[in-house]
Amino acid sequence: MQITRRGFLTMTGAVGGGVALSSLGLNLNPTRAYADELGKMDRIKIAKQVTTICCYCSVGCGLVCSVDKATGKIFNIEGDADHPINEGSLCAKGAGFFDLTEANKHRLTKVLYRKPYGTEWEEKDWDFALSRIARLVKDTRDKNFIKRNDKGELVNRCEAIGHYGSSNIDNEECWLVSVKSRALGLVYIDHQARV
């Protein structure tokens, strides 16, 4: 029995899926494999398609993330064929983009804290981290703040806190970093553009 793609779709539609097919008394293993593949294709077809831009070099290639509408999870990422620069193609890193999603088991998912002289990270919540960091920033800034320099000029700066990064965050985030560090009076402000 030859099963064409179109015929197969009609049949599965009629009998309500692969399980019922076995009642026809056929060896369904090859068909199942075909159905699995088809499942993936259909999954991409019915997925929510969301575009993004590559996060490695600065060419700015476009990618399309396929998101499962039921789970909200990304299950596939590939080059955007409509993008005028990469026209769908990607380098080795871009092609592996999916491995940056939560599918990568090394992703950080918890606030981690290492106390002075500690030998391990401990998991904490955001409230702890934000209030503790704010306290450290204020104490360090206030203690080391330079109101006037040796010449008596008003300088309002803090040289005791350094700020580094990043060229791997979005523009709106960069602007916030730039503004935050200036409002704090920091001067040791730099990032990867320098290196």
Place this chain on the structure above:
Amino acid sequence: MTNHYCDLKNADVILIMGSNAAEHHPIAFKWILRAKEKGATIIHVDPRYTRTSARCDFHVPLRSGTDIAFLGGMINYIIENKKYFKDYVLNYTNASFIVGEDYYFKDGLFSGYDAKKRKYDKATWVLEKDGSGIPKRDMSLTHPRSVFQMMKKHYSRYTLDKVSSITGVSKENLLKVYEIYASTGVPDKAGTECYALGWTHHTTGSQNIRTMSIIQLLLGNMGIAGGGINALRGEPNVQGSTDHCILYGNLPGYLKMLPASLDTMEKYLHKYTPESKDPQSANYYSNYPKFFVSFLKSLWEEKATKENEFGYSWLPKMEDGKHYSTMHMFDAMYAGKVKGFFCIGADPAVSTPNSNKVRKALQNLDWLVGENIFNNETYEFWRGPGIDPTKNKTECFLLPAAATMEKEGSQSNSGRWVQWKYKAAEAPGDAIPVGEIEIKIMAAVKKLYEKEGGPNAEAIVNLKWDYLDSKGHFDVIKVAKRINGVFLEDTVIEDKAKKTKTEFKKGQLVPGFGNLQADGKTACGNWIISGSYTADGINKMQARGKEDPTGLGLFPNWSFAWPVNRRILYNRASCDVNGKPYNPKRKLLEWTGDKWVGDVPDGPWPPQADKQKGKYPFIMQKDGLGALFGPGMAEGPFPEHYEPLEGPLEKNPLSSQRMNPAAEIFKSDMDKVANASEKFPYVCTTYSCTEHWCTGALTRWQAWLLEMQPELYVEIGDELAKEKGIKNGERIKVSSIRGEAPCIAMVTKRFKPFHVEGKTVHQVGMPFNYGWLFPKDSTSDSTNMLTPTVGDANTFCPEYKAFMVNVEKL
């Protein structure tokens, strides 16, 4: 990039020098190959034969750190053989300007040098002006002190013999490159240059690029399709992060950071607002006060008033003459002066030169805050090699961040395309976007200052910081609109030339930076990005039209390109003084008698033949013309060859100044140097690979990529390997005076020895993508254990591309 990636296809000759585009910018290389398919000649000049070399028409090896000698020789060739584009040089550059009488160049030094400070007093690097303050010109280019004649004299020393002896490039190869590249000095040919870290990572990095800029001006290649100077930058939003100036010396939009000596805004604006008496110079930076005041208003809005100079005194002021770059930051941290450290999306324990010093410096911190999607060697320095965690006091936080596809926002590529990205999924666990982390940290700090007060608390408590939405999450659209700019009051803008008056309402977005005001009526977070959100609330960064009306691949309706959606900078220079395109076959722009048609022009004014209303094309330059003579540079107005901090030669073959006389020398006990040393006889350079990105801090955590490039190696030419008895695949040791890096030997034919000043010089190369933390079983660590703390005199970009090492069998 002055141009953009798709534009590379329009070139007739492409010089790839300081880049391995095929491996590090593979998709950019696709556009280079498109040019080649159409008949362009592609040249690769690089110490090593790479996959870029393999796909080019030919490869020319040169010794690391000798690019200015190579390019200086090309300037000499172009001038001596009259290959320059005379019409362009006369009308669009400062070749005809007259250099001041007191300027001189002698034995490697320019006038005004202070050896003690390693710094120049630039008072004599000036161009003469007539009685009405307009630069004097000699259109015959024969005046002995004309920029053209001075430049000719300067580069007459860069003879083929001299350049060949310095660079290790044969005279035949030099001539071959010079002839082919100089062939673009005609109206209907375009030549472009692609560089990357291979040019910036030198003590002479900025001048490497400036030397090429001089060549591009001489050949009329600036401002044209298929021309320009094109930095293939290495990080996804390094253009944007630079535009927003997460940099010590600048505020968003490249506004100058404040030095302590300029204690009032009036003095500050006077110093940084350039003045030109020439009615034909647009001198666009005369609008500087509008950009600066609008930036201050974006920070403090109604709290920034005329009376308090819009909060000028609240901004930090740098010590005059002091620098605060990455290397300075770690130097101060090493000295125990930096106590707290924010490290966002970065791994400086691997990426900063002299990693041993950096890792010692980190141990001096009281606290460290990391924000990232993966852990790395910086965040976990306290249990790095040789460090006992129980003896380290640092309190550390590692905050989980959303990955790029888990958040919405814009990213700018090297071609200045500001492209919007959308959120595809929620970030896992407790991870949130860096923007949200930053807002929440600052909000918590702000709360403390509101309650407790503190020094200069006004800067913090008055800060407009309402960028969370009603659900308490990052409102990226609100920030994007703030960056674009907004009217803070009902404003009427009068255009006297067009005799129009336009009314804008309070709260309306500004249409572009031309509408910004110096009186506090507008707030704008970054003037160069202004126009990315229209007054009607349309986000142009989201634009995805693929129309290509010029056929040149400008794609004007795809995203937003700054400034004002201009795709090729200085584009008015693609036309003659009457506004007719030099190359009608690649028509970028044309003056039709009342307007410019094509790309968004560099200003609406008529071409410069119109002596009343016309303007010169280089509108961001005070004098309106391309600067062959560039007095803004730290080490001289004409680029000069100097040897790297560490090299194989005891002397500079061109002068008595061995290394860049204006480069800062770091003096801690860990900053050791070994020039021309028998112990470290081989030149080393560093680079990346296709499968890893930068420190590998994102890519080493990915099994597919790590499997392809698992650990650190050193690439050695087969002649040196034979001499040292080293076999391919063998574990060996590479060392410099600063540290060691055990790694695998990769013996290839891709490095050949150079013949320099009568001796044989071997060069080796190493990737910089590794650290100790991951993979777990690896014995690799950072290549920067070897590199010196020294950098470019203008930018402080470290010299990763030329230093001295030894290679030994274990």
